[in-house]
Amino acid sequence: MSTAPTLEKNPSGGAEPFVRRTVPRGRRLRRGAAPWLLLAPGLIVLGVLLLWPMLRVLNLSLQDYELRNLLRGDSNYVGLDNYVQVLTDPFLWKTVLPNTVGFAIVCVVLTMIVGTSVALFLNSLGTLWRSISTTAIMVAWAVPALTGTYIFVWLFDPQSGLVISALDGLGIMDAGSYNWFTNRWTFYAIATLNVVYHGFPFIAVTMLAGLMTVPDELYEAAALDGASAWTRFWQVTVPTLRPIIAVCVILSTIWDFKVFVQIFLMPGGDGTTREVMNLGVWSYTQSFAQGEYGMGSTIAVLLTALLLVISVVYIRTLMKEEEL
Amino acid sequence: MNRRTPLSQAAKALGVVVLISLSLFPFYWMLSTAVDTSPLSRGASLLPSGITFEHFRHVLFDAGFLRYVRVSVVVALGTVLLSGVIALLAAVAVARFRFRLRTQVLIMVLMVQMVPLEALVIPLFLQARTLGMLNSLLGLTIVYVGFSLAFAIWNLRGFVAAVPRELEEAAYIDGATWGRMFRSVLLPLVAPGLVATSVFSFITAWNEFIFALTFMQDGAKYTVGVGLRTFFTQNTADWGSVMAASTLITLPVVIFFVLVQRNLAKGMTAGAVKG
Numbered sequence: 388m389s390t391a392p393t394l395e396k397n398p399s400g401g402a403e404p405f406v407r408r409t410v411p412r413g414r415r416l417r418r419g420a421a422p423w424l425l426l427a428p429g430l431i432v433l434g435v436l437l438l439w440p441m442l443r444v445l446n447l448s449l450q451d452y453e454l455r456n457l458l459r460g461d462s463n464y465v466g467l468d469n470y471v472q473v474l475t476d477p478f479l480w481k482t483v484l485p486n487t488v489g490f491a492i493v494c495v496v497l498t499m500i501v502g503t504s505v506a507l508f509l510n511s512l513g514t515l516w517r518s519i520s521t522t523a524i525m526v527a528w529a530v531p532a533l534t535g536t537y538i539f540v541w542l543f544d545p546q547s548g549l550v551i552s553a554l555d556g557l558g559i560m561d562a563g564s565y566n567w568f569t570n571r572w573t574f575y576a577i578a579t580l581n582v583v584y585h586g587f588p589f590i591a592v593t594m595l596a597g598l599m600t601v602p603d604e605l606y607e608a609a610a611l612d613g614a615s616a617w618t619r620f621w622q623v624t625v626p627t628l629r630p631i632i633a634v635c636v637i638l639s640t641i642w643d644f645k646v647f648v649q650i651f652l653m654p655g656g657d658g659t660t661r662e663v664m665n666l667g668v669w670s671y672t673q674s675f676a677q678g679e680y681g682m683g684s685t686i687a688v689l690l691t692a693l694l695l696v697i698s699v700v701y702i703r704t705l706m707k708e709e710e711l
Numbered sequence: 712m713n714r715r716t717p718l719s720q721a722a723k724a725l726g727v728v729v730l731i732s733l734s735l736f737p738f739y740w741m742l743s744t745a746v747d748t749s750p751l752s753r754g755a756s757l758l759p760s761g762i763t764f765e766h767f768r769h770v771l772f773d774a775g776f777l778r779y780v781r782v783s784v785v786v787a788l789g790t791v792l793l794s795g796v797i798a799l800l801a802a803v804a805v806a807r808f809r810f811r812l813r814t815q816v817l818i819m820v821l822m823v824q825m826v827p828l829e830a831l832v833i834p835l836f837l838q839a840r841t842l843g844m845l846n847s848l849l850g851l852t853i854v855y856v857g858f859s860l861a862f863a864i865w866n867l868r869g870f871v872a873a874v875p876r877e878l879e880e881a882a883y884i885d886g887a888t889w890g891r892m893f894r895s896v897l898l899p900l901v902a903p904g905l906v907a908t909s910v911f912s913f914i915t916a917w918n919e920f921i922f923a924l925t926f927m928q929d930g931a932k933y934t935v936g937v938g939l940r941t942f943f944t945q946n947t948a949d950w951g952s953v954m955a956a957s958t959l960i961t962l963p964v965v966i967f968f969v970l971v972q973r974n975l976a977k978g979m980t981a982g983a984v985k986g
Contacts, residue, residue, distance in 0.1 A: 421889075422808035426816065429801035429860060436835070436857025437823045443834035457837055508726055516727055522969060523731040526738055529968035531918040533936050534957035537943065538737045541744065541950050549740065552754035584737065645827045648920050652940065667829040674833050675925060687830035698825040702818060 441691070448688045452681035469685035478661075487665040487690075490575055491643040497583045498639050499632075502590025507620070509591065510598045521592065528588035536652045539581045543567055568654040571662045581649050586642065590635050597631040598624065630704070637701040644694055647671070666690040741961065744954035751950060766955035770942070776956055778931065779938035782848065786934065787916040789852040790859055791909045797856070798863035798908065799871075803897070805864070806871035824861045828921050836925050846929045854922055859912040866911065870904025871897070910971040914964050935960045 450456070451465045473479055505524065509517050530538070542549050545566045554560040567573040601624060609619045625632070647667040650656045656663055658672035666686060674683030744750045748761035770776045804810075805817060835854060836845075844850030874897060882892040923934040933941065939956050946952060 419810070422804040422810045422813075425800040425804035425808075428797045429864060430816075432797060432857055432860055433819070433823055436854060437826055437831065437861075440831045440834035440838070441826060443838075444830050447833065447837075457840065505730065508723075508730065512723065512727070516723075520727055520730050520734075523734040525969050525972055526965055527734040529965040530738055530961055531914075531964055533918060533920050533939065534741070534961045535737065537939070537953060537957050538741050541954065542737070542740060544950070546948070547751045547754070547950075549755055556755055588734075641825055645829075647827075647829055652920075667827065670829050671832065671921070675836075680833055680837065684830075684833050687827070687833060690827055691830045694825050694827055698822055701825075702821055705821070 444684045444687055444691075447681055447684035450681045452679075452684070454678050454680070457680075463681075465681070469682050473682070473685050473689065482662060483664055483666055483669050486571075486575070486663065487644065487667075490579065490646070490665065491640060494579055494582045494586070494643040494646075495636060495639045497579065498586040498590055498643075499636060501583060501587040502635070503594050505587060505591040506594035506598055507624075509595050521595075524588040524591055527584060528592075530585070532585060532648045533652065535585055536581055536649050539577055539584075540568075540653055543577050568656075569660060574653065574655070574660070574663045578646075578649055578653065582643060582646060585649075586639060590639065593631060593635055594628070597628045601627050630707070633704045634701070637697060637704060640697050641694060641701065644690070644697070666693075738961070738965070741954050741957055744950055745958045746955075747951055749951075750954070751948065766951040767959070770952050770956045770959070774938075774942055774952070774956070775930075776935070776938060776942075776959060779933050779935045780959065782927075782932060783917055783934045783936075786848055786852050786855065787913045789848070790855040790916040791912045793852070793856045794859045794863050794912045795905060795909050798860055798867050799901070799905065801864045802867035802871045803893070806868045820861050820864050824865075828858070832921050832925055835922070839926060845926055846932050847926075848932065851922065851926050851934075852916075854926070855912075855916040855919060858919070859915040862915075863908045863912055866908045867901065867904055870901045874900045907971050910967045914967065917960075917964060 448469055449464055449466060451463045451468070456463055509520055512520065543551070545551055545568075546563050551560065551562045555562045567577060605623050605627070606619055609623050614622060645667065646665065650663065650665055650668055651671070653663075656668065658664060658668060658676055664672070667690060670683045670686035670690065673686060674680050677683075743759045744753075745766055746762050746764065747753055747759035748763045748765075750759075753760050805813060839845050839847075839850050839854075842850075844853075878896050878900070879892055882896045887895065918936070919934075920936045920940075923937045924940070927933055927937055930941075935956075939953070939960065942956060943953050
């Protein structure tokens with residue numbers, strides 16, 4: 388505890404003379420500096436690796452910057468030209484934005500529904516089966532996005548994957564007759580399955596922790612009043628868990644807007660099929676495949692701005708819940 | 712609510728079976744493809760057509776995954792060490808001291824986690840190019856320290872705050888300096904938290920893909936993720952080997968994660984009871 392507040396709290400209108408507790412000046416300074424010394428390495432790392440690059444990307448987004456600019460070390464400011472070009476591009480409005488926003492909304496809704504249902508189910512189980520099932524969904528959570536994506540690509544492989552083999556066996560579709568990865572809708576259906584599978588365990592585990600704190604008395608009282616299970620869920624569970632639900636929704640929204648690896652690693656997802664690009668992939672390919680770092684930065688800034696708005700909502704929600 | 716009719720018990724048992732098998736299915740499909748003698752003609756049969764370790768041998772020794780694993784391990788361990796030390800110091804500062812701007816520092820730590828990597832990769836790539844840090848294990852490690860640090864600080868903060876202040880005060884009364892107290896009281900008590908945080912930093916570095924892809928252009932410096940993508944693009948239909956390589960990447964993460972998750976919950980409840 389710092390002693391500074393006691394010193395500042397000099398009551399001007401007080402009758403008694405204020406007795407100043409003298410703490411040696413050197414020690415006071417050292418105490419005040421201690422947290423900053425401890426924080427310094429961390430703040431420097433975050434500043435150099437996260438904040439400074441964010442400023443640089445903002446700066447780059449105002450330039451027509453290519454690799455030769457880097458080699459020559461010059462800049463090439465074009466004002467808001469990149470923004471005008473991106474924002475008036477029908478490709479943004481017809482393809483990229485729907486692929487980013489629509490996909491994120493569908494994923495968040497599905498992840499919340501699956502996660503919450505699993506949490507409710509786990510909450511109704513005994514301790515042993517609950518912990519066995521929780522471990523199983525932990526495995527789903529732990530499978531890295533990278534390898535998880537390859538597993539889904541293999542499951543939906545048009546030639547010899549499990550899904551087409553099963554459909555072939557049932558006589559619905561012939562193996563190799565259709566490539567799901569070239570069609571925007573089926574491509575994103577597979578990506579959604581992948582993202583929801585990877586994301587639901589976090590929601591389930593968090594919601595379960597919340598559900599276990601809801602007092603049984605609330606449910607008993609509601610049941611006595613004749614409320615059905617459905618009514619009890621909406622009238623007791625949801626209002627009690629509102630803060631946890633809010634955090635889950637916002638965190639999933641942030642994650643699902645940022646999806647990159649799960650799209651990029653699917654066949655055609657790395658920019659070769661332009662129809663399936665989202666903001667992240669567009670920014671990346673614009674920079675590293677086309678070499679237009681300025682334009683890529685502009686797209687990255689738009690994505691960041693979108694996430695920033697959601698993050699502010701997130702922090703507001705969190706701040707209401709607990710003292711940091 | 713907790714009716715114990717045979718019907719509801721049977722429904723629950725069925726639910727458990729469905730939940731567990733759906734959760735584990737992709738993982739199982741990966742493992743069973745990796746050991747399948749002929750994965751391409753397996754079709755929809757749930758059991759592999761035969762057991763072989765040929766795919767593992769092929770990716771480890773012929774395709775060079777042993778080298779990729781070594782690169783990834785070095786980078787991940789470096790990340791764990793650096794971010795562990797830096798995060799612990801910062802966590803002590805925010806959990807133990809009340810100072811001006813403390814809340815702002817915490818908000819910043821939260822906010823930087825929202826920054827999309829796609830936005831950072833452009834400026835950091837240009838910077839690393841200027842500094843000659845492309846294809847450098849140190850360069851990649853430093854970048855990963857930045858990414859894992861915010862979460863590590865946030866996570867450790869809880870563990871440090873859970874250590875009762877009275878223990879620290881007792882150490883001071885016994886004449887310990889702050890440094891001595893830190894080593895002999897605080898450090899042993901936050902050790903479980905440090906382990907959990909380290910595992911998460913390890914997983915962050917091990918799983919990261921965008922930066923590894925952009926920074927490491929020399930085949931000898933590929934991480935496991937980039938190695939897997941390169942292997943996949945060159946051998947698209949060789950699913951047995953692709954899944955064997957995926958298993959090598961996935962297995963350590965799954966084992967670590969499941970172990971630590973238990974540990975983490977234990978640490979939290981222990982802290983709550985002591986509080």
